[in-house]
Amino acid sequence: MTIEPTSSGRARNGDCELHYETFGDAADPALLLVNGLGSQCINYDPSWIALFVDEGFHVVRFDNRDVGLSTHFTDAPTNEHGAAYTLRDMAADAVAVLDAVDAERAHVMGLSMGGMIVQQLAIHHRDRLLTMTSVMSRTGEPEYGQSTPEAYAQLTAPPAVGRDGAIERSVAGARVWGSPGLVDEDRVAAMAGAAYDRANDPAGVGRQFFAVGASGSWADDLPGVTTPTLVMHGTADTLIDISGGRRTAELIPGARFVAIDGMGHDYPPEMWRRWVDEVVGFIRSSGAS
Numbered sequence: 001m002t003i004e005p006t007s008s009g010r011a012r013n014g015d016c017e018l019h020y021e022t023f024g025d026a027a028d029p030a031l032l033l034v035n036g037l038g039s040q041c042i043n044y045d046p047s048w049i050a051l052f053v054d055e056g057f058h059v060v061r062f063d064n065r066d067v068g069l070s071t072h073f074t075d076a077p078t079n080e081h082g083a084a085y086t087l088r089d090m091a092a093d094a095v096a097v098l099d100a101v102d103a104e105r106a107h108v109m110g111l112s113m114g115g116m117i118v119q120q121l122a123i124h125h126r127d128r129l130l131t132m133t134s135v136m137s138r139t140g141e142p143e144y145g146q147s148t149p150e151a152y153a154q155l156t157a158p159p160a161v162g163r164d165g166a167i168e169r170s171v172a173g174a175r176v177w178g179s180p181g182l183v184d185e186d187r188v189a190a191m192a193g194a195a196y197d198r199a200n201d202p203a204g205v206g207r208q209f210f211a212v213g214a215s216g217s218w219a220d221d222l223p224g225v226t227t228p229t230l231v232m233h234g235t236a237d238t239l240i241d242i243s244g245g246r247r248t249a250e251l252i253p254g255a256r257f258v259a260i261d262g263m264g265h266d267y268p269p270e271m272w273r274r275w276v277d278e279v280v281g282f283i284r285s286s287g288a289s
Contacts, residue, residue, distance in 0.1 A: 003050040011062070011100035013093045019069035020062035020097050024053035029130065030103035031057040034094060036112030036136075037212070038205035040068035040195050048269070051276045057107070062097045064090060064117075066204030073207055083214035084207050087113075091120035098128055107283055109133040112240060112265065113212055116140070119248070122227040123218060130288040133230040133279055136237055136265055138244030139251065140217035145244020151177050151265075155239065159202035166200065167192045177239040177265040184268065222251035228286040229255040232278060234263025256282060 005021040012018070021041060031052055033044050041061040049059045063070040065085070070093075076084035094117060098106055107130045110118035115137025122132045138145030147155065154176045160169040170192035174183045229252045233245030242259065249257035258278055263271055 002046045011096040013096035016071045023059040028058040030106035032108045033061045034110035034114035055280045081214035083210040087215040107131045111135045122225045123221045129227045131228045135232045139219045144247040145240045148238045151238040166196045179264040182268040225252045230282040232258045236264045239265035
């Protein structure tokens with residue numbers, strides 16, 4: 001089953017505009033989906049989103065700054081760490097999206113860098129959150145959630161050249177950090193091609209990468225988080241080791257940690273039902289609405 005957006009628009013945070021799309025009934029509780037490094041909102045597949053809509057959520061996906069149809073900070077000034085912005089700035093972008101869709105409070109779920117962003121939301125914008133789900137992510141501490149040498153080399157390889165190169169790089173990455181036995185290379189290639197055709201900006205992805213590095217560690221802030229929190233991580237993740245997720249859950253009071261056997265640093269369709277059941281079950285058990 002697939003589903004079409006019910007609306008789309010532009011949110012604004014200062015000089016940054018964010019493209020967003022909504023799915024389902026606006027009267028239902030909002031579930032904001034936050035993307036990882038270089039990932040456009042279309043990577044949240046409508047068939048996956050439909051499962052959340054069927055569970056009674058108004059789902060919102062958006063392009064982070066520097067990817068997709070949102071503002072790209074070409075030639076932006078950088079701070080002392082060589083970054084044009086930080087994860088905290090990206091969290092403020094997410095708040096702007098909530099404002100644009102009239103969601104006073106929302107459930108938020110972030111993947112990888114998106115998990116870092118939703119953690120920033122829970123630290124700095126707790127009044128806007130109902131629950132927080134951080135998936136395949138980390139705390140910024142260098143000793144937790146590190147990549148294997150092979151995964152890090154693939155992540156930091158020189159930018160691909162051309163459409164075919166971008167597709168080949170995505171497939172190569174999936175071979176390194178994808179869920180073992182569940183990597184559909186044709187599907188990965190199709191997604192990479194769609195992303196390239198929609199908006200290709202390797203420099204923008206680089207600026208996001210520097211933003212993560214410039215944000216340092218926020219571990220000292222996590223014990224103060226009061227938002228009901230679910231942390232999920234795959235046991236086969238080579239890009240961000242599962243220790244990153246365990247550490248996140250360890251630091252946040254009352255957080256629930258779920259290890260998903262065999263899941264890598266991706267979200268294959270075979271994992272969607274389990275994923276939705278975990279998130280929806282947690283939200284309902286939290287009592288937040």
